Structure formats: structure tokens, C-alpha cells
Amino acid sequence: MGSLSFGSSQTAIGLDIGTEHVRVAQVKSAGAGFVLTGYGRVDVPMGAVADGEIVDAAAVSSAIKELWRRSSVHGKDVCTGVSNQRVIVRLIDLPFMERGELQSAIQYQAQDYIPMTVEDSILDFQIIGDYMTPTDEHMMEVLLVAAHREMIGNTVSAVEGAGLKLKQVDVSSFAIVRALMGESTSILPDDEGQATAIIHIAAGLTNIAVVERGVPRFNRISSLAGATFTQAVANVLNVGFDEAESLKIMVGLPNVETGEGEVTPGVDADQTQVIHQSLEREVNKFIAEVRRSLDYYLTQTSQVRNIQRILLSGSGSQLRNFASYLEKGLQAQVILGDPLERIQVASSAQQAVNADRMGSVTAIGLAIGGLQS
Numbered sequence: 001m002g003s004l005s006f007g008s009s010q011t012a013i014g015l016d017i018g019t020e021h022v023r024v025a026q027v028k029s030a031g032a033g034f035v036l037t038g039y040g041r042v043d044v045p046m047g048a049v050a051d052g053e054i055v056d057a058a059a060v061s062s063a064i065k066e067l068w069r070r071s072s073v074h075g076k077d078v079c080t081g082v083s084n085q086r087v088i089v090r091l092i093d094l095p096f097m098e099r100g101e102l103q104s105a106i107q108y109q110a111q112d113y114i115p116m117t118v119e120d121s122i123l124d125f126q127i128i129g130d131y132m133t134p135t136d137e138h139m140m141e142v143l144l145v146a147a148h149r150e151m152i153g154n155t156v157s158a159v160e161g162a163g164l165k166l167k168q169v170d171v172s173s174f175a176i177v178r179a180l181m182g183e184s185t186s187i188l189p190d191d192e193g194q195a196t197a198i199i200h201i202a203a204g205l206t207n208i209a210v211v212e213r214g215v216p217r218f219n220r221i222s223s224l225a226g227a228t229f230t231q232a233v234a235n236v237l238n239v240g241f242d243e244a245e246s247l248k249i250m251v252g253l254p255n256v257e258t259g260e261g262e263v264t265p266g267v268d269a270d271q272t273q274v275i276h277q278s279l280e281r282e283v284n285k286f287i288a289e290v291r292r293s294l295d296y297y298l299t300q301t302s303q304v305r306n307i308q309r310i311l312l313s314g315s316g317s318q319l320r321n322f323a324s325y326l327e328k329g330l331q332a333q334v335i336l337g338d339p340l341e342r343i344q345v346a347s348s349a350q351q352a353v354n355a356d357r358m359g360s361v362t363a364i365g366l367a368i369g370g371l372q373s
């Protein structure tokens with residue numbers, strides 16, 4: 001869906017390039033479902049990936065090579081994902097036309113919807129459906145994807161520099177939706193007039209998506225993510241990033257109702273309180289940001305009145321008591337998304353993926369997308 005495809009096969013490899021980690025998932029078809037046959041994760045050097053874009057392709061290539069050495073993945077064709085300011089996803093309404101006609105018309109139509117020039121962009125689209133207006137005009141709804149050519153070029157360099165071949169580039173949020181909800185909404189059926197939001201919180205980025213009847217209709221990224229929380233702790237305690245990172249993970253947020261936290265060995269009560277307060281401030285900003293995005297979405301659509309269900313995923317969502325803060329702040333049911341709910345796991349991948357369950361979502365969704373294309 002909405003991906004730039006260069007071939008198809010029976011086994012597929014998803015490669016998720018992130019700010020702190022690169023991850024790989026290998027998936028094969030098994031009847032109507034999928035089996036995860038290989039999984040791995042390695043660290044990315046600080047600064048090599050920033051704001052969802054590859055800054056140092058050589059450093060990312062080395063990390064990918066290391067990933068292949070350390071994981072039980074076999075093969076060279078990879079499907080990767082992009083998520084940054086230079087990949088745009090828009091749901092647009094156009095006068096109805098046939099697919100072939102749209103293929104050429106989109107080149108002209110797209111410019112009205114994207115902030116970069118069409119010449120600098122790689123375009124893709126998916127027809128969502130068609131409808132009649134009250135004045136009997138035949139219209140169609142199209143999901144438009146535009147990715148900056150140069151940005152994709154950096155991804156190609158990093159992948160090829162690791163001796164691999166780029167088979168497909170997907171939008172990361174589509175991969176996340178696919179891993180958590182499948183192509184249909186069979187796990188979490190949307191009622192009429194209902195939508196599900198997905199919040200995927202990683203290190204440098206948070207992906208916010210809204211899905212209606214299986215179709216991702218909205219996507220926004222925010223730079224408020226796990227690293228923002230860590231940096232806030234570092235600032236308030238005047239400690240380094242790594243120390244703040246482990247304090248954040250150990251202490252986390254207090255109980256949202258009682259305000260009480262876990263007693264953490266080696267962290268005194270005063271320090272605990274300071275950490276709680278700084279994380280609370282950041283989480284409140286995060287909630288406000290998500291609310292703004294969802295409110296924007298709701299004003300753009302006539303059918304859905306509110307979003308009552310949120311699927312939460314990503315490594316950053318493991319912050320202690322985070323889900324209950326979101327539930328209270330957003331007045332919605334928050335469910336932890338599980339990428340292993342819809343896929344069998346072979347013994348070759350079990351240990352590695354269980355150790356990174358919440359972080360594996362994107363890589364798994366990218367791999368499944370590679371099988372389906």
C-alpha cells in the first residue's frame with residue numbers, strides 16, 4: 001500500500017532504520033498468515049540518523065552489516081520505510097477517473113497538496129474509493145504519497161553500502177498499521193463513525209496515525225518522543241544522556257491516580273520526585289500534541305466525531321505508567337499494540353524478538369508489506 005515497489009517474492013525482509021537502532025525482520029507466508037523467521041536489532045551511532053533522515057549513510061551501512069552478522073536473517077533484498085518531514089501522506093479528493101488516467105494526472109494534481117516540488121519528489125498513490133456528491137459529481141478519494149528524491153537517495157546509499165538491495169520503500173506508519181491491524185480491521189473492527197488512532201513512540205520520532213475501516217487516513221510525525229523525555233531528565237538533574245536514560249527507564253512516571261511511584265534502588269525520594277515532575281511535564285506536552293493532531297483530523301472529516309480507541313506501540317511506550325497518563329489525558333481507551341499477535345514466531349527468531357517486542361512493530365510491518373506487494 002502506498003509503496004514504491006521493485007518486485008515480489010515468498011519471503012521478505014523488513015529493515016527499519018531508526019535514530020537509535022536498526023532492526024530487521026524476515027517473514028514468510030504460511031497459508032493465510034505469516035511466520036517470523038529471523039529478527040535482530042543493533043545500535044546506531046549517535047547522530048547518524050536525525051529527525052527520521054539518514055545523515056551519515058556510511059555509519060548506517062556499518063550498523064546494517066553488523067545487523068546481518070548478528071541476526072538469523074538470510075537474503076539481500078530489503079523493504080525499508082521512511083518517516084520524516086520529507087515524506088508526505090495526504091488523502092485527497094479528485095474528480096473520478098480511471099487508474100491509468102490518474103497515473104499521469106497525479107503528476108499535475110499532486111503539486112497542490114505537497115510542500116516540495118513534484119520534480120524533486122517520487123510520487124505514489126492508492127485509490128481508496130469513489131462517491132457521488134449531493135450535486136451528482138463523481139469523485140474519488142486517493143491516498144497520495146510523495147517522498148523527496150534526495151532523501152530516498154540517502155536510504156538507497158545506506159542500504160547498498162551494506163551490500164544489500166532495496167526492493168521497496170514504504171511509509172513507516174503504513175507498516176506500523178499493517179503490523180498492528182493487518183490490512184483489514186478484523187482484530188479491532190471499527191464501528192460506523194469510529195476511528196482508531198495509533199501512537200508509535202520511538203526515540204527521535206512519534207508517529208501518529210488514524211485508521212478508519214482499515215485505511216490509514218491520516219499521518220503526522222512529532223519530534224516529541226523517547227529522547228525528549230530522556231533529555232528532560234538529563235537537564236533537570238544535570239546528568240549525561242546515558243545516565244538520564246537509565247533513570248528514566250527505572251523510575252518512569254508515578255501512578256496517575258495516586259501520584260505514587262515505585263521505589264527504585266539507588267534513587268532517593270527527592271530525586272525520584274524531580275524525575276516524576278519533569279516526565280509529567282513532558283508527557284503533558286506530548287498529550288497536548290497528540291490531541292492537536294487528532295482534533296485536526298476530526299475537523300477534516302465529516303463522519304467521525306471522536307476517537308475512542310488508541311493503539312500504543314514503540315519502545316518509548318514502555319515508559320512506566322505512560323499508557324494510563326495517555327488514557328486519562330486523551331479520554332480514550334489505550335490498548336498496547338502487540339506486533340506478535342498476528343504472526344507466528346519461528347524458534348530462530350523467538351529470543352531476539354521477545355527481547356524487543358514493542359520495538360519490532362515497524363520492521364515486521366515492512367516485511368509483511370514486502371510479501372504482499
Ligand SMILES: Nc1ncnc2c1ncn2[C@@H]1O[C@H](COP(=O)(O)OP(=O)(O)OP(=O)(O)O)[C@@H](O)[C@H]1O
Nearest residue numbers: 018019020021202203204205226227315316318319
Ligand atoms: N522501558 C522503557 N521505558 C521507557 N522508555 C524506554 C524503555 N525502553 C526503551 N525506551 C525508549 O525507547 C526509545 C527507543 O525507541 P526505538 O528503539 O524504537 O527508537 P528508534 O527506532 O531507534 O528511533 P526512531 O524510530 O525515533 O528514529 C528511547 O527513547 C528509549 O529511552
Ligand SMILES: [Mg+2]
Nearest residue numbers: 017018019202
Ligand atoms: Mg523506529
